[in-house]
Amino acid sequence: MRKTVCIYPEDQTTDFLLPLYEHICNNMHAVGIHTDTTDEDDSLDKIYEEIKDAEVVIFLGHGTSKMLYGSRCANVVFEEANQELLHNKRLLLLSCNSTQFVHNYGLENAIGFGFLPTSLDDVRQTRKLHEIWIEDIDKQDVDCFNTSLLQAFISTVSDETMSDFHLFKERLKFNIGKEIVQCLIKRVTPNYRTIADELYYVCKDMSIK
Numbered sequence: 001m002r003k004t005v006c007i008y009p010e011d012q013t014t015d016f017l018l019p020l021y022e023h024i025c026n027n028m029h030a031v032g033i034h035t036d037t038t039d040e041d042d043s044l045d046k047i048y049e050e051i052k053d054a055e056v057v058i059f060l061g062h063g064t065s066k067m068l069y070g071s072r073c074a075n076v077v078f079e080e081a082n083q084e085l086l087h088n089k090r091l092l093l094l095s096c097n098s099t100q101f102v103h104n105y106g107l108e109n110a111i112g113f114g115f116l117p118t119s120l121d122d123v124r125q126t127r128k129l130h131e132i133w134i135e136d137i138d139k140q141d142v143d144c145f146n147t148s149l150l151q152a153f154i155s156t157v158s159d160e161t162m163s164d165f166h167l168f169k170e171r172l173k174f175n176i177g178k179e180i181v182q183c184l185i186k187r188v189t190p191n192y193r194t195i196a197d198e199l200y201y202v203c204k205d206m207s208i209k
Contacts, residue, residue: 004030004056004162007047007077009037009070013119016146017060017094023154024058028162037070037077044070047077048085056090056162063095065104080105090162094153096122099207107209111165114205117198118146132197141191145198148179152202165208173203 006028008014008021025032031050035043051057061077062069068078078086083105091110093101098112117123117134120142127135152175161168176199183196 001029002055003053004028004058004159005047005050005054006030006032006058006060007051008032008034008060009077010035011061011071013121014061016118016143016150020150020153020157021060024157028157028159030056030058035071037075044075044077048082051085051089054089056092057086058092058094058157058162059098060094063093063098063101065097065100068093068095068098068101083107086110090165092157092162092168099205102207102209109165110209111168112207112209113202116149116202118142118149129198130201132194132201134194134198137191137194138189141189141195144183144189144192145195148176148183148195148199149202152176152179152199169203169206169208172206176200176203 006021006024021032021034024030033047033050037043059068066079067076070077086107091107093110093112096116097114099114102110102112115126115129117126117129120139123134123137127133152172155175156168156172161171180196180199183192189195
């Protein structure tokens with residue numbers, strides 16, 4: 001059985017991803033690393049040790065074009081100095097701007113994403129997603145987006161899709177589409193149209209190398 005490692009730094013802004021982490025650990029028998037990476041240096045050492053012989057690495061957290069962050073963005077898990085640890089793995093990097101991270105370091109067999117507005121701070125700092133003004137969305141809108149994102153990924157991520165990235169792409173597009181339809185039909189937030197557009201761009205900005 002191939003080894004899968006799921007890295008999920010403790011962070012209040014990504015608490016909504018806990019069911020996805022549990023899904024990955026329980027259904028894919030992944031080695032789960034869910035810890036506060038600011039508390040002790042040992043937590044980072046554990047991450048680096050566990051991924052050495054892993055075939056699949058899944059990261060659930062924060063990122064930029066140059067770094068993947070740990071808890072509260074206070075420390076860096078992966079950057080230029082240690083990005084070679086991610087080579088020769090099958091990667092799912094669920095974090096902001098991981099598409100650019102993948103491109104910048106020449107990672108292969110990797111799934112990355114663009115900007116993911118999963119907190120009000122993200123929204124206030126960015127204000128615009130492609131051609132969509134998102135500065136007026138509130139916590140209810142963010143929660144709606146996060147719930148839809150979570151459900152789509154739980155319905156997508158599996159041993160099967162992590163073995164076939166084309167299948168992953170098609171299944172995520174299908175599951176995101178279902179969430180968009182529900183968003184438009186139920187109209188659970190005043191800005192439901194904006195949330196539907198944000199969900200559309202999750203797939204639009206996804207890259208697979």
